[in-house]
Amino acid sequence: MRSRYDSPDLTPPWKRSAPVPEVPADRDLVVEEVTTGFCGAVIRCEKTAEGPTVTLEDRFGKHRVFPMTPRGFLLEGRTVTLVRPGTAPSAPQGRRLTASGSLAVPDARARVARAGRIYVEGRHDAELVEKVWGDDLRIEGVVVEYLEGVDDLPAIVDAFSPGPDARLGVLVDHLVPGSKESRIAAQVTGDDVLVVGHPYIDIWEAVKPAAVGIPAWPSVPRGQDWKTGVCTGLGWAPNTGAAWQRILGSVRSYKDLEPALLGRVEELIDFVTAPAG
Numbered sequence: 317m318r319s320r321y322d323s324p325d326l327t328p329p330w331k332r333s334a335p336v337p338e339v340p341a342d343r344d345l346v347v348e349e350v351t352t353g354f355c356g357a358v359i360r361c362e363k364t365a366e367g368p369t370v371t372l373e374d375r376f377g378k379h380r381v382f383p384m385t386p387r388g389f390l391l392e393g394r395t396v397t398l399v400r401p402g403t404a405p406s407a408p409q410g411r412r413l414t415a416s417g418s419l420a421v422p423d424a425r426a427r428v429a430r431a432g433r434i435y436v437e438g439r440h441d442a443e444l445v446e447k448v449w450g451d452d453l454r455i456e457g458v459v460v461e462y463l464e465g466v467d468d469l470p471a472i473v474d475a476f477s478p479g480p481d482a483r484l485g486v487l488v489d490h491l492v493p494g495s496k497e498s499r500i501a502a503q504v505t506g507d508d509v510l511v512v513g514h515p516y517i518d519i520w521e522a523v524k525p526a527a528v529g530i531p532a533w534p535s536v537p538r539g540q541d542w543k544t545g546v547c548t549g550l551g552w553a554p555n556t557g558a559a560w561q562r563i564l565g566s567v568r569s570y571k572d573l574e575p576a577l578l579g580r581v582e583e584l585i586d587f588v589t590a591p592a593g
Contacts, residue, residue, distance in 0.1 A: 431482035485584035
């Protein structure tokens with residue numbers, strides 16, 4: 317009678333490692349490299365002379381390249397072996413990223429809206445924030461509203477009556493030292509109101525030119541309507557509504573936005589969702 321140990325592998329069964337699943341390194345799969353603790357989303361796999369590698373990108377945009385060694389990664393806390401897409405049998409799907417770069421929460425229901433709010437200057441700002449951060453905002457119960465400019469911001473903040481349980485965050489275009497926007501922001505900033513901004517003349521400019529398929533945003537002469545000037549400079553029809561839909565349609569995730577905007581929106585979300593202290 318053959319023993320269960322009559323095989324080339326003489327390791328007793330209780331000492332054998334449990335089989336490690338092979339998982340395809342599909343784009344946007346979020347994993348952690350076991351030796352460094354680097355956590356990021358898969359952006360590409362490559363075949364090299366030393367063997368296959370995977371490139372991960374963390375939420376801050378930092379890239380790291382790792383060899384796809386056996387048992388080299390953690391997927392939701394479980395050890396896995398990453399393999400090139402199409403070379404492994406179907407395996408449990410890992411968590412995916414939202415457009416903002418955070419971990420997606422499957423089947424999550426929107427939270428009841430908080431008393432706190434985030435205000436942005438215009439409709440285009442609101443649509444861009446919704447497209448990239450919409451999943452996060454619904455889970456956190458944060459409502460985004462637009463103001464049609466910030467000239468009346470002091471009166472709007474006063475009417476809102478912000479407090480520890482109803483914080484107000486405001487995103488302002490072209491918030492640079494000495495600007496009209498900076499003077500208005502200084503009037504309302506306080507413990508329960510946070511005004512932050514980006515340096516761009518308009519939210520359009522916060523979209524990376526490469527995402528839109530242009531070499532750069534054109535320079536528009538002072539005194540000319542900026543959006544109309546952009547359309548003219550790019551050779552587009554003078555229809556700013558159609559131009560915006562073209563720009564918005566080119567945005568798929570946070571990777572298509574400039575860091576100067578990304579950090580400010582994240583800061584506002586953290587501010588309005590922080591527990592009252």
